Amino acid sequence: MMFFEGSEKKVEVIICARAGSLRKLGRDFWSGIVTRADAEILDILSNDHCDAYLLSESSLFVWHDRFLMLTCGTTTLADAFLHFLDHVNDKDILYASFQRKNEYLSHLQKTSFEQDLARIGERLEGSAFRLGKLDSHHHYIFHLNRPYEVQPGDVTNELLMYHIKGDSADYLRSPDQTIKGVRRLLQLEKNLPSFALSDWLFEPFGYSLNALRGDRYATLHITPQEDSSYVSFETNLDLHNSCLINVLLTALNPGSWDLINFNAPETTCSPGDYQCMTESNLNMTCGFVMSFRHFQHKDHRIVKPEMILRKAS
Amino acid sequence: MMFFEGSEKKVEVIICARAGSLRKLGRDFWSGIVTRADAEILDILSNDHCDAYLLSESSLFVWHDRFLMLTCGTTTLADAFLHFLDHVNDKDILYASFQRKNEYLSHLQKTSFEQDLARIGERLEGSAFRLGKLDSHHHYIFHLNRPYEVQPGDVTNELLMYHIKGDSADYLRSPDQTIKGVRRLLQLEKNLPSFALSDWLFEPFGYSLNALRGDRYATLHITPQEDSSYVSFETNLDLHNSCLINVLLTALNPGSWDLINFNAPETTCSPGDYQCMTESNLNMTCGFVMSFRHFQHKDHRIVKPEMILRKAS
Numbered sequence: 194m195m196f197f198e199g200s201e202k203k204v205e206v207i208i209c210a211r212a213g214s215l216r217k218l219g220r221d222f223w224s225g226i227v228t229r230a231d232a233e234i235l236d237i238l239s240n241d242h243c244d245a246y247l248l249s250e251s252s253l254f255v256w257h258d259r260f261l262m263l264t265c266g267t268t269t270l271a272d273a274f275l276h277f278l279d280h281v282n283d284k285d286i287l288y289a290s291f292q293r294k295n296e297y298l299s300h301l302q303k304t305s306f307e308q309d310l311a312r313i314g315e316r317l318e319g320s321a322f323r324l325g326k327l328d329s330h331h332h333y334i335f336h337l338n339r340p341y342e343v344q345p346g347d348v349t350n351e352l353l354m355y356h357i358k359g360d361s362a363d364y365l366r367s368p369d370q371t372i373k374g375v376r377r378l379l380q381l382e383k384n385l386p387s388f389a390l391s392d393w394l395f396e397p398f399g400y401s402l403n404a405l406r407g408d409r410y411a412t413l414h415i416t417p418q419e420d421s422s423y424v425s426f427e428t429n430l431d432l433h434n435s436c437l438i439n440v441l442l443t444a445l446n447p448g449s450w451d452l453i454n455f456n457a458p459e460t461t462c463s464p465g466d467y468q469c470m471t472e473s474n475l476n477m478t479c480g481f482v483m484s485f486r487h488f489q490h491k492d493h494r495i496v497k498p499e500m501i502l503r504k505a506s
Numbered sequence: 507m508m509f510f511e512g513s514e515k516k517v518e519v520i521i522c523a524r525a526g527s528l529r530k531l532g533r534d535f536w537s538g539i540v541t542r543a544d545a546e547i548l549d550i551l552s553n554d555h556c557d558a559y560l561l562s563e564s565s566l567f568v569w570h571d572r573f574l575m576l577t578c579g580t581t582t583l584a585d586a587f588l589h590f591l592d593h594v595n596d597k598d599i600l601y602a603s604f605q606r607k608n609e610y611l612s613h614l615q616k617t618s619f620e621q622d623l624a625r626i627g628e629r630l631e632g633s634a635f636r637l638g639k640l641d642s643h644h645h646y647i648f649h650l651n652r653p654y655e656v657q658p659g660d661v662t663n664e665l666l667m668y669h670i671k672g673d674s675a676d677y678l679r680s681p682d683q684t685i686k687g688v689r690r691l692l693q694l695e696k697n698l699p700s701f702a703l704s705d706w707l708f709e710p711f712g713y714s715l716n717a718l719r720g721d722r723y724a725t726l727h728i729t730p731q732e733d734s735s736y737v738s739f740e741t742n743l744d745l746h747n748s749c750l751i752n753v754l755l756t757a758l759n760p761g762s763w764d765l766i767n768f769n770a771p772e773t774t775c776s777p778g779d780y781q782c783m784t785e786s787n788l789n790m791t792c793g794f795v796m797s798f799r800h801f802q803h804k805d806h807r808i809v810k811p812e813m814i815l816r817k818a819s
Contacts, residue, residue, distance in 0.1 A: 297640050300613040307814075314815055321815035327610050327734055328668050328762065329642055338817065355641050421640055449641065470783070470802060475811040489783060498788040501620070502627055502634035504651065 197399070198301065199416030199423030200353075201251055202270040202309075203292040206277065207259040207341070212285035214257040216244055222280070223255060230264045230273035238391035238403055245403040245410060247391050252403050252412045259288075263427070265414065267302055271309035278316050288479055289317060289337040294353060294451075295330055297421045306333040324473035324485035330355075330451050332485050334475075341480040349455040350432050352441060354424040356448030356493065357417065365417035366398055375400050375415075379444050384437050385411055420499055422447075433458045439465070448493035455481045466491045510712070511614065512729030512736030513666075514564055515583040515622075516605040519590065520572040520654070525598035527570040529557055535593070536568060543577045543586035551704035551716055556723060558716040560704050565716050565725045572601075576740070578727065580615055584622035591629050601792055602630060602650040607666060607764075608643055610734045619646040637786035637798035643668075643764050645798050647788075654793040662768040663745050665754060667737040669761030669806065670730065678730035679711055688713050688728075692757050697750050698724055733812055735760075746771045752778070761806035768794045779804045 208215065220237075227234055227248060236247040246253040251263040260277075264270045274291055291313055293306045310321050318338050325331030357365070361378050364370055372394050376382055381390065381402065388404040388411065395401070404411040411428040424445055432438060442450065442465070450467070471487035521528065533550075540547055540561060549560040559566040564576040573590075577583045587604055604626055606619045623634050623646075631651050638644030670678070674691050677683055685707050689695055694703065694715065701717040701724065708714070717724040724741040737758055745751060755763065755778070763780070784800035 295641070298618075299611075300615065300618050302613065305611075305613050310815055314817055318817045319815070320813065320817070322811040322813055324809075324811045326669070326761070326809055327812075328608070333814070335815065356639070448639070470807060472808045473811050494783060495785045496637075496639055498635040498637045498786050499640075500633065500635055501646070502623055502632070502648065504627055504631045504633070 195418055196298065196301075196421055197266060197416050197418055198296050198298060199265050199414065199418075199421075199425065200294045200296045201263045201265045201414070201425060202268065202294075203261070203263045203290075204270055204274045204277075205259065205261045205288070205290050206281075206286060207288040208281065208285045209287050210258065212281065215255050215260055216257055218280075223253060226262070226273045226277055227253060229276040230262070230268045230270045232264050232268050235393055235401075236391045236403075238389055238405055240389065240405050240407070242408040243405055243410060245391060245405050245412075247393055247401055247403050251401065251414055254403070254410050254412075256408065261410075263412065263414075263425075265416070269303055271304060271312060275312060275316065283317070286317075286337065287339070288341045289319070290479075291335040293333045295325070295332070297423070310335055320478065322475055324453075324475060324483065325451075325471050325487060329471060330449070330487040332451070332453055334477075334483065336477055336479045336481075339479060343456055343480045346429075346431070348429055348431055348457040349453075350428055350430070350438075350457050351451075351453040352426040352438055353451040353453070354426075354441070354445050354447035355422065355450060357422045357424055357445040358448065359446045361444045361446070362417060362422065365400065365415055366419065368397065370394065370398065370400075372400075379413070380440055381413070384440055431458070442467070447490070449487065449489045451488070452484075452486045454484045457484075464488055508731055509611065509614075509734055510579060510729050510731055511609050511611060512578050512727065512734075512738065513607045513609045514576045514578045514727070514738060515581065515607075516574070516576045516603075517583055517587045517590075518572065518574045518601070518603050519594075519599060520601040521594065521598050522600050523571065525594065528568050528573050529570055531593075536566060539575070539586045539590055540566060542589040543575070543581045543583045545577050545581050548706055548714075549704045549716075551702055551718055553702065553718050553720070555721040556718055558704060558718050558723060558725075560706055560714055560716050564714065564727055567716070567723050567725075569721065574723075576725065576727075576738075578729070582616055584617060584625060588625060588629065596630070599630075599650065600652070601654045602632070603792075604648040606646045608638070608645070610736070623648055633791065635788055637766075637788060637796065638764075638784050638800055642784060643762070643800040645764070645766055647790075647796065649790055649792045649794075652792060656769055656793045659742075659744070661742055661744055661770040662766075663741055663743070663751075663770050664764075664766040665739040665751055666764040666766070667739075667754070667758050667760035668735065668763060670735045670737060670758040671761065672759045674757045674759070675730060675735065678713065678728055679732065681710060683707065683711065683713075685713075692726070693753055694726070697753055744771070755780070760803070762800065762802045764801070765797075765799045767797045770797075777801055
């Protein structure tokens with residue numbers, strides 16, 4: 194079985210002004226953080242607000258006052274987070290969170306969320322929750338127990354798509370795909386207007402994108418493997434009046450998907466042929482309101498048995 | 507978190523007449539098999555057809571020509587299966603299967619299905635499949651690649667219930683429960699008429715039942731823990747005109763449940779407020795037709811976040 198765990202772990206930290214700029218810690222510092230997660234830097238895109246590092250396993254975004262890092266596969270993001278904590282004064286941290294999505298094959302991960310939590314909990318006073326169902330899609334989050342005043346426009350939308358199907362999925366699994374082809378397939382330039390893009394095609398397949406426009410970011414990661422396909426899209430754009438989510442759902446036709454929002458108003462797009470199967474909402478004491486929703490396509494009921502072994506007599 | 511993995515692994519073997527009676531291998535032999543799985547025998551119920559062993563983790567049924575063993579928790583059923591294979595002539599095996607249900611917390615298991623499969627596959631020529639979705643409820647099965655003529659009446663129904671709710675669930679979590687109380691709650695004597703029963707109440711809670719009538723068996727195991735509750739019921743009774751499944755669903759009110767059948771006709775009972783979310787069917791080359799179905803309750807959409815850690819500043 195050709196398996197790769199696309200599902201990401203994520204860390205996000207906001208620091209106060211007196212702590213100085215996180216960007217000024219420099220490339221060597223951030224490269225060291227990335228190494229701790231067992232990943233490496235492939236490309237860098239910068240503007241006045243942010244450095245966007247494209248990683249061998251997902252992405253790192255560094256602003257002056259915050260950073261956000263996503264890593265997939267069997268990376269050890271908790272190690273990177275703890276290494277970062279060694280280099281900052283705890284009192285300078287305004288907000289910190291550590292998330293883990295449910296994995297396809299969690300037993301192949303180097304640590305569980307509970308193990309990560311035990312180590313992080315020794316360093317930071319925080320709370321942790323699971324949103325969603327233990328026996329279905331769910332999402333873990335740890336956050337610092339410290340009141341934080343969320344600034345207007347500080348929203349996050351995470352769209353996680355599973356079991357993509359159809360022509361687009363076939364293209365994303367084909368050896369003929371190109372960066373230009375993927376951008377066109379997902380209408381990325383049209384739907385991320387005026388964004389600078391940094392993207393990468395992996396061998397034999399797999400695609401990653403970082404995008405920047407001012408202080409706004411978007412990131413997309415495609416793990417197209419048949420039977421365990423996963424595509425994540427995340428942005429701090431306000432999607433209230435945007436159909437970006439619908440564009441991606443229509444193109445990729447996932448059997449199921451999750452939407453995780455932080456302080457984000459409901460998108461006005463309707464999920465079409467999808468049914469909401471799980472919903473969990475959390476008013477975090479640190480100031481953000483988090484919501485988790487899991488959807489299943491109405492036609493994603495009958496699935497063929499997957500052969501794992503055949504040894505003939 | 508008070509967690510116990512109720513979800514079972516299962517092995518079933520049928521041998522030919524010339525191999526002699528499996529029951530005659532005796533209690534010491536079967537006790538050795540049970541020990542290999544890291545379980546122990548709590549009670550034995552016997553009739554002319556079968557010895558039903560109630561285990562510290564689920565059940566073992568031994569007939570003259572077959573045995574069936576279910577074990578939950580972090581037991582090592584593959585070890586027990588391999589130990590059994592050491593004691594039989596491979597040619598005497600008419601049918602063999604090894605199943606694993608998806609676990610709530612698979613990373614806490616001592617082995618994965620793939621690891622079990624690698625060892626079993628070295629000893630038996632067979633095929634393995636996953637029915638259901640990798641990111642939702644699913645079921646793994648390995649079976650011997652050998653044509654087998656299934657006898658009439660050789661059916662299996664497995665009902666697996668998750669997230670039980672309501673008064674019955676509360677009772678099964680209470681310190682006041684009694685064996686008599688559980689039997690009454692689930693109408694076991696009424697719904698398993700003329701069956702001899704062997705049951706056990708665990709500390710602080712948890713209930714197991716083996717039941718025998720002639721060559722028919724039923725077995726029920728309750729792991730009532732809030733947030734990770736699981737109840738399994740399995741029988742070779744023909745449930746075609748029975749409402750036993752509905753009785754259990756009504757009493758336990760699970761948020762979701764799976765039904766796994768081998769050569770069993772559809773039950774005529776309707777699943778009421780449940781919606782079928784996944785269906786997989788497999789015509790096994792060894793002669794059985796297996797079906798897997800996963801249902802979710804219509805009211806099991808909104809779930810409260812589960813707090814995992816709270817460290818106050």
